Amino acid sequence: MRRIEAVTDAGLAHLEVEELYIELLDRVRELLSVDTAAVLLLGPSKRYVEAVAARGLEEEVRQGVRIPLGRGFAGRIAAQKQPVVIEHVSHSDVLNPILRDKGIRSLLGVPLLCGGELVGVLHVGTLTPRRFADADVQLLQLVADRVALAAQATSSKAERTAANVLQRSLLPSDLPIVPGLEFAARYVPGGNGRVGGDWYDVIHLPSGWLCIVVGDVVGCGLPAAVTMGRLRSTVYAYVLESHDPADLLTRLDRQLQYFQPDVMATALCAMVEPSHDRMLISSAGHPPPIAAMADRSTAFVTLRNDLPLGVDGSRGRSTSTVAFPPGAAVGFYTDGLVERRGISLDVGLDRLRRAMFAGPPDSVCARVMLQLIGGETVRDDVALLVLRRSDGPSHEPLDITEPAVPSSLRTIRNATRQWLTGVGAEPDEIGDVLVAVGEACTNVIEHAYGPRGGSVSVHLTVETPHVVATVCDTGRWRPAHGRNRGRGVLLMKGLADEVRIERKDTGTEVLIRKALAGEGWR
Known part of the structure; x- marks a missing residue:
């Protein structure tokens, strides 16, 4: 004893x-x-x-x-x-x-x-x-x-x-700001104390395309969270190479079956065109998105539902093209939102259909979570992402900050074009502003910084009847090298109604003002 x-x-x-x-x-x-x-x-x-x-x-x-x-x-x-x-x-x-x-x-x-x-x-x-x-x-x-x-x-x-730490760290801390689009999301872990492999992501690509991915790894706990992290990393590795959702899911499937052959996951990938008029969607055994239109109609998106990831890599995958008109909202979610033990899945899907509407995404998320979750402690993780296209010209300002290197010019150009399209500028007006802003940014890259580099910031806003672009740096202006240089300012002045350059101890600010006369902007 x-x-x-x-x-x-x-x-x-x-x-x-x-x-x-x-x-x-x-x-x-x-x-x-x-x-x-x-x-x-x-x-x-x-x-x-x-x-x-x-x-x-x-x-x-x-x-x-x-x-x-x-x-x-x-x-x-x-x-x-x-x-x-x-x-x-x-x-x-x-x-x-x-x-x-x-x-x-x-x-x-x-x-x-x-x-x-x-x-x-x-x-x-x-x-x-x-x-x-x-x-x-x-x-x-x-x-x-x-x-x-x-x-x-x-x-x-x-x-x-x-x-918990891994899953929280891999979920987006913030959703991107894309002119003409609005986002909101919710994530609720399951009530059994063990997180699962539910995840979502929104990636704004330099080309102007927008990638949306929602997935659910079968299982729970650390293994599911680790697999979710690997899949998310694979998406980032391949999304720059293709705008085809089926191709991206095929690559995810290949990676999963090779490195984790005993794991299965569902996933849905949507690619939104730079014009926002259409989205391309492919599903790997995942619940279909729910769409709500400006006329208050709601319906689940019709698309072919291919096999989940990790099941059979020899089967092909398909991509469906879906219209995305102004004012429409689309909800992406994981099955924890609609599935309940002892209740038909059709009941949960019908509740989601009745709760969905084409309003501000935060309001949509709030209503969906209230109607489908309420005070209930969910057994499975729930992820919900709502995307809405603005129903008219968007006059919200745009702010971009990028490294002052040549490769950043493409990102700035695409974001500027998309913003100008959103405020209703005509094609020739968009072209003029793009060239003027591009010249100002090129000057920053060439003259503002030494070998250590720096950043270039672009701010775009509407001051009726003008759009105003402000390009800033925090460096010291250096003279141009070589002959036949320094014509960028002349080009900017020829394309814009006003160009003002102000050099300070803290950097240089270039203001470009352009009047818009197109009917779409009016």
Whole structure:
């Protein structure tokens, strides 16, 4: 009873897990009169046990000892899930050279089990021959049970924390600002305390295209969150190479099946044209988007639903073209929004259809979440993303800040063209402003900074009946090199109604004012 009380003392419950390991190992060494004690936990691959705590064998932890299941002393215990006693240790009994170098003569080890599942191994050893009694085995197993519970609890907590941090870090911290479009999103983790693999992303490409991806990795916890992160990274790797959603999902499928062949996920990818008139959509087993029009009609987008990712890479994928008229709103979501245990999926989809409307995305998200979630604690993660196209010219200002390098000119040009189209400028007016702004930005790149570089900022706004572009830098103006240079200012003045250049100690500001006369702008 004294020995049992020593390893079940209530005071041990207040220790952190690492301190608990060491305290229990010290008590075991004293109670069993042994020279060494060690805890090895099952690794993530479930093919090894790895040393995490030791007394008398501290080298095992410092050197990161790993023992394959089924091999050596610890590996044999882990594979059999049964105690093992070796009264006379030989080279064939142990795989770890540290045990041999220490001169261990006798060993006793027991499995760490939690709910019948292997957690790791606890073993002790002596430097002199020793015959371990049944009572010694029982006492060590009692300690092992306590270590297993502590290890499992710590592992579960660490996994939940890591999964939450990983998922939150991979979800967009903010949605892009795109003239003519409005966004809003909601994400609610499942109520069981374990996050899943639900995710969404909005990527505004330099070409002016907009990529929207929504997905759901089958499973939960850290493995699902890790897979979600890998898929998201793959999207960023390939989205610059193609505007075809089916091609992007095919690449995602190939990556998933090669690196994680036992994982399945659903995903939906939509690419919105720079003009915003249409979107291209491809679905990999994902619920269809819901569209609401300015005339108050709502309907689920009709498209072919291909196989989920990770199922069969030989099957082709298709892309559907969907009109996206002014004033329309489209909702993308994961199945946690509409699926409920014991209730038909059609019921959830009908509730979503009735809740959806073509209004400000934040208001749409609020209404959908109120109607479909309310005060309910959801069992599965919920992701909701709403995209709305403005129903008229947008006069919201545009701000762009890019590195002062030539490659940034394309990004600035595309964003400026899109903004001018949104405010209703005519094609020839758009061309004039694009050239004038481009010349001002080129001057910043060539003259404002030295080798260390800097940034160029463009601000566009409407001052009826003009559009005003302001190009700023924070550098010091340097003279042009070579002949036949310096004509950019003349070109700007020839294309705009007013060009004003102001150089300060903090940088240079170029103001370009252009009157718009097109009927679309009026």
